Amino acid sequence: xxxxxxxxxxxxxxxxxxxxxxxxxxxxxxxxxxxxxxxxxxxxxxxxxxxxxxxxxxxxxxxxxxxxxxxxxxxxxxxxxxxxxxxxxxxxxxxxxxxxxxxxxxxxxxxxxxxxxxxxxxxxxxxxxxxxxxxxxxxxxxxxxxxxxxxxxxxxxxxxxxxxxxxxxxxxxxxxxxxxxxxxxxxxxxxxxxxxxxxxxxxxxxxxxxxxxxxxxxxxxxxxxxxxxxxxxxxxxxxxxxxxxxxxxxxxxxxxxxxxxxxxxxxxxxxxxxxxxxxxxxxxxxxxxxxxxxxxxxxxxxxxxxxxxxxxxxxxxxxxxxxxxxxxxxxxxxxxxxxxxxxxxxxxxxxxxxxxxxxxxxxxxxxxxxxxxxxxxxxxxxxxxxxxxxxxxx
Amino acid sequence: xxxxxxxxxxxxxxxxxxxxxxxxxxxxxxxxxxxxxxxxxxxxxxxxxxxxxxxxxxxxxxxxxxxxxxxxxxxxxxxxxxxxxxxxxxxxxxxxxxxxxxxxxxxxxxxxxxxxxxxxxxxxxxxxxxxxxxxxxxxxxxxxxxxxxxxxxxxxxxxxxxxxxxxxxxxxxxxxxxxxxxxxxxxxxxxxxxxxxxxxxxxxxxxxxxxxxxxxxxxxxxxxxxxxxxxxxxxxxxxxxxxxxxxxxxxxxxxxxxx
Numbered sequence: 222x223x224x225x226x227x228x229x230x231x232x233x234x235x236x237x238x239x240x241x242x243x244x245x246x247x248x249x250x251x252x253x254x255x256x257x258x259x260x261x262x263x264x265x266x267x268x269x270x271x272x273x274x275x276x277x278x279x280x281x282x283x284x285x286x287x288x289x290x291x292x293x294x295x296x297x298x299x300x301x302x303x304x305x306x307x308x309x310x311x312x313x314x315x316x317x318x319x320x321x322x323x324x325x326x327x328x329x330x331x332x333x334x335x336x337x338x339x340x341x342x343x344x345x346x347x348x349x350x351x352x353x354x355x356x357x358x359x360x361x362x363x364x365x366x367x368x369x370x371x372x373x374x375x376x377x378x379x380x381x382x383x384x385x386x387x388x389x390x391x392x393x394x395x396x397x398x399x400x401x402x403x404x405x406x407x408x409x410x411x412x413x414x415x416x417x418x419x420x421x422x423x424x425x426x427x428x429x430x431x432x433x434x435x436x437x438x439x440x441x442x443x444x445x446x447x448x449x450x451x452x453x454x455x456x457x458x459x460x461x462x463x464x465x466x467x468x469x470x471x472x473x474x475x476x477x478x479x480x481x482x483x484x485x486x487x488x489x490x491x492x493x494x495x496x497x498x499x500x501x502x503x504x505x506x507x508x509x510x511x512x513x514x515x516x517x518x519x520x521x522x523x524x525x526x527x528x529x530x531x532x533x534x535x536x537x538x539x540x541x542x543x544x545x546x547x548x549x550x551x552x553x554x555x556x557x558x559x560x561x562x563x564x565x566x567x568x569x570x571x572x573x574x575x576x577x578x579x580x581x582x583x584x585x586x587x588x589x590x591x592x593x594x595x596x597x598x599x600x601x602x603x604x605x606x607x608x609x610x611x612x613x614x615x
Numbered sequence: 616x617x618x619x620x621x622x623x624x625x626x627x628x629x630x631x632x633x634x635x636x637x638x639x640x641x642x643x644x645x646x647x648x649x650x651x652x653x654x655x656x657x658x659x660x661x662x663x664x665x666x667x668x669x670x671x672x673x674x675x676x677x678x679x680x681x682x683x684x685x686x687x688x689x690x691x692x693x694x695x696x697x698x699x700x701x702x703x704x705x706x707x708x709x710x711x712x713x714x715x716x717x718x719x720x721x722x723x724x725x726x727x728x729x730x731x732x733x734x735x736x737x738x739x740x741x742x743x744x745x746x747x748x749x750x751x752x753x754x755x756x757x758x759x760x761x762x763x764x765x766x767x768x769x770x771x772x773x774x775x776x777x778x779x780x781x782x783x784x785x786x787x788x789x790x791x792x793x794x795x796x797x798x799x800x801x802x803x804x805x806x807x808x809x810x811x812x813x814x815x816x817x818x819x820x821x822x823x824x825x826x827x828x829x830x831x832x833x834x835x836x837x838x839x840x841x842x843x844x845x846x847x848x849x850x851x852x853x854x855x856x857x858x859x860x861x862x863x864x865x866x867x868x869x870x871x872x873x874x
Contacts, residue, residue, distance in 0.1 A: 364708045404705040410716065524771060528794065528812065531665040536769025537792045572723035572836070573703050574666065582774065590767040608768040608790045612800040 235420075270340045271515055273304035277551060277563035280580065284332045285316060287568045292585075293331055296566055297339040299581060303591060304598025307342040309395070309520045313349035314379045315365055321353050321375070324382060333390050344393040344437070344520065344559070347380055347423075348405075355448055367407025368397075373419050383424035388431045395476045395520060398516035399457035401440035403452050411454050413462035418464075418469070424471040436545045437470060440476035441503070441522045443495050454588040455582040457492060466511040474558065475505055478521040482532055486545035495503040497546050498524070504556065512537055517556055519540075522546065526590075540593045547597055562594070582602040587599045647855075652848035653716050653787070655740030657695040660685045661715035663698045664773065668873040669721040669838075672700055681719045681874040684738060688719075688840075691856035707732065710841060718841040718848055722791055733844045735854040737837035738866060742773050744816055746801060746809045749827040752809055752838035765797035772797070772810035775833055794817060802826055813838070817874035 276285065280300055287293050300308060310332060318324050325383040336343050347370040349365045354372040357363060368376060375435045380394060384443040396487065399405040441456035448458060452539060456477070477500050483487065484496040507513055524543060550560045566581040589607060596603050653659075662681055664672035670679040677698050689696035696833050706722075709715045711731050721741075724734045747753050753762065756779060766772035768790040780786060789799050794815045801809040802823060809820075810852040817829065820868050840857065842850040 363710055364711050366708075404702070404708070407707075408708070408712065436713075528767075528770065528815065529666050529669075531667065532673070535792055536767065536773075540769065571703075571728060572725055573721075575703060586774055586777070588774075608792050609796075611791065611793075611796045612765075612803050612805050614803050 227570055228428050233364065236294040238549065238614075240319050261290050263294055265338050266294070268338050268340070269298075269301055271301050271304065271306050273306055273598045274596045275304065275547065275551065276306045277557070277560050278303075278547065278594065278598045279309065279559040280565040281563045282565045283311060283567060284310050285313055288333075292568070294335050295333045295585060296581070299585070299591075300341060300551070301339040301589070303580075303595045305594075306334060306342070307344060307345055307509040307559050307561065308565075309344045310336070310403045312377060312383055314347065314354075315349040315351040316537075317352055317383070318379050318448055319353075320364060329383075329387075333387055342393075343387075343391045343392050344395065344518065344561075345383065346398060346440070346520070347376075348385070348398045349378070349481060349598035357501070361398045362370035364407050366405050367409070368419070370415060372555065372574050373422050376419065377422040377426035380423045381430040384427045384434050392433060393435050393437060393474075393518070394423075394427055395437040395440050396417060396420050396472075397516075397521075399447075399478065400439075400558060401456050402442050402444065407451075408465070410451070413454070413459050414466045417463055417466040417468045420468055421471045429580065431483075435473040436471070436530060437474045437476040437518055437520070438463070438472035440478055440518075441482060442478050445493060445495065445497055450491045455492070455507060455538070460503055460506050464506070464512070469512055474516045474518055475503070476518045476520045478563075479519050480522060480532075480563075481524045481534075481542050481546065485533055486542045486549050497542075497549075501554075504554075513556070516557050517554075519550070519560045522560055522580055523562045525574060525577045527577040530574035530577070533574065533577060539583075540590050542598050543590060544593055547594075645743065647848040647851040648853065649742075649848070650871045652846060653694055653851050655716075655774075656699050658685075658717065659690065659697045659699060659715045660687050661699050661701050661706050661709045662720045663703045664698075665702070666721050666826045669787075670812065680739075680869060681721060683872065684860075684866070687860055687869060688853055688856040691859055692852050696750070705731075707841070710843055711802055713843075714848070715817075715843070717853055721838050722841055724837055724839050728841075729844070732841045733837040733850045734841055734849070735857050737839045738857060739813075739838045739870060740832070741805060741813045741834045741836040741838060742834040743772055743810055743812055743836075745833050746798070746811060746816060746828050746830045747805075747807065748801070749829050750806070752829040756783050757807065759786050761785045761787060762807040763789055763805070764808045765789040765791060765800035767791060767797055770794065771812065777808060778832040779833070801828075801829050835855045853868040 282296060284293050284296060313550055317326055317329055333343065341415040350368045350372065353374050355369060357365045365383045374489065384394060396419065401411050403411055420438055427436055436533045439503050441459060444453050444455055446453040446455055448454060479497055479500040481497040482495040486497045488496045488498060490496065490498040504517060507515065524539040527533040528540040547560060550557050560578065563578050566579055567583055569583050570576050581587055628644045662670045662677060664670040664677040668679050670677055670681045677679055677700055685696060699715050706718050706720060707728065710718050753759055760783065764776060764786045765774055791800065797809045797811060798819045800806040840853055842853060
């Protein structure tokens with residue numbers, strides 16, 4: 222048997238002229254090097270518990286685009302070590318239902334498994350429309366945020382599938398992201414009535430899959446856009462219109478985004494200013510609508526420290542304002558369930574100012590803001606100011 | 616003719632034919648078609664006018680280095696121009712969906728986007744610079760060992776300095792709240808070197824025109840114009856215009872006006 226194999230292979234190579242088997246070897250090499258990749262084996266590790274003194278601390282993670290399981294694990298370890306109890310994590314519909322009724326939960330399973338093992342609570346943010354659910358509009362390609370009314374039922378079905386699959390692990394679901402911005406509504410005029418219809422369908426579908434689930438409406442973006450603007454609608458008017466359209470029975474909590482912009486955390490709120498306490502104005506609308514029993518989840522917040530973006534502050538200010546925001550929330554807003562910082566880490570740099578919202582670099586370098594939040598959450602004292610006074614001529 | 620020789624000849628012929636086909640496909644590409652590149656009859660430019668001095672918005676109009684550059688490119692192509700002010704998160708969507716024709720918005724070349732986007736040659740490099748007094752240059756990064764290096768706390772420079780220390784020798788760190796303080800520290804001879812980005816240094820040097828420095832790039836951060844990958848006419852027109860502006864000194868003049 223062995224001899225006959227050797228004879229056969231000798232005959233085969235004799236048949237091929239020298240350049241022939243050189244070509245064959247090169248082809249085999251190219252095929253193998255482009256198609257074969259080592260299987261990544263990542264140990265889940267021991268189940269962990271978050272050590273924290275501030276359970277409101279939460280971060281928005283972006284693990285849906287993380288290719289390596291070890292990086293998903295490392296990110297979530299760092300979240301836990303920072304003292305955050307909760308993550309907001311995006312579960313894009315386009316990723317997990319690439320064809321109608323064809324689900325691929327591989328990435329979602331990885332994220333949920335590791336988050337659970339690190340002892341972290343997950344708030345699932347839902348959005349991004351698969352190709353099959355958003356045909357071209359007026360002959361032009363639509364963006365991933367374009368959800369036609371005809372696909373609302375499909376979106377709700379996806380929400381139900383997600384809720385059912387992770388019935389033990391995920392209780393909180395945010396329906397869509399920043400529906401009061403035209404960009405997030407597929408470059409169409411924003412439409413509170415349509416959003417309420419989407420909310421209603423999603424609420425029923427999720428509750429049908431998990432009666433214990435909590436549906437979060439929003440998450441509304443802070444913006445000064447007036448009625449009729451092509452860019453969006455300010456969140457106060459949007460929320461009022463949501464209540465007018467009968468949204469109240471279809472959400473258990475309101476998700477809001479509350480960025481500090483260039484102002485300190487305790488700067489007074491005002492309808493024409495974008496600052497951290499602006500969300501008090503939204504809260505008042507909930508109170509006016511007899512909906513004060515519902516909590517608010519601040520699912521995105523923070524300051525940016527890009528050197529030139531007009532919405533940014535200096536890194537030292539970012540650090541001080543962020544900690545003050547946590548302290549202010551804990552002391553003054555009993556209705557605020559979580560304060561989630563945008564964003565923990567991007568899998569790859571965007572090479573633009575959004576990179577300066579993160580706490581950890583794509584290479585897992587921990588920024589000073591990470592350590593500051595860790596000190597706050599875990600009740601640690603790290604000591605003196607970390608920068609020098611301005612230099613003066615001697 | 617033996618078998619090996621005929622095979623070699625066949626292979627050579629195949630390579631020759633492929634090369635001819637490739638070259639002819641390039642050569643038959645005529646001049647770029649303006650109407651195809653910009654079907655609205657104007658160049659519609661997406662810009663995030665929130666990153667001065669590259670682009671700002673005073674409520675009436677957008678202005679800045681990127682705006683002047685866009686206007687110069689439009690003048691070179693001989694088409695009118697329209698600006699659409701879009702937040703960063705919507706820029707690439709607007710390009711891909713055809714809302715705008717090109718993006719000029721202090722955008723760094725991103726390899727990950729190259730399936731959808733084709734970038735022009737770069738027009739500015741905002742990388743981090745190691746800055747030293749002109750009369751006390753530091754010839755190599757090993758020469759930084761033990762030197763006093765100023766930088767902005769928590770910034771890109773802070774992170775880069777950590778990388779440098781990992782790869783070379785530790786330095787004496789002088790962190791400040793502002794990058795301008797880091798340059799003050801160098802100018803006042805408290806520091807031996809400072810790390811700041813190119814924009815910061817150029818803006819600072821406008822205030823202290825008599826202060827001369829030596830500098831070298833530690834990192835690269837090239838800014839380029841983005842076009843849709845499937846609109847090669849737009850890319851050829853815009854990249855060609857940018858090349859001409861580089862060549863005739865107009866680009867340098869625009870940069871010097873803002874930085």
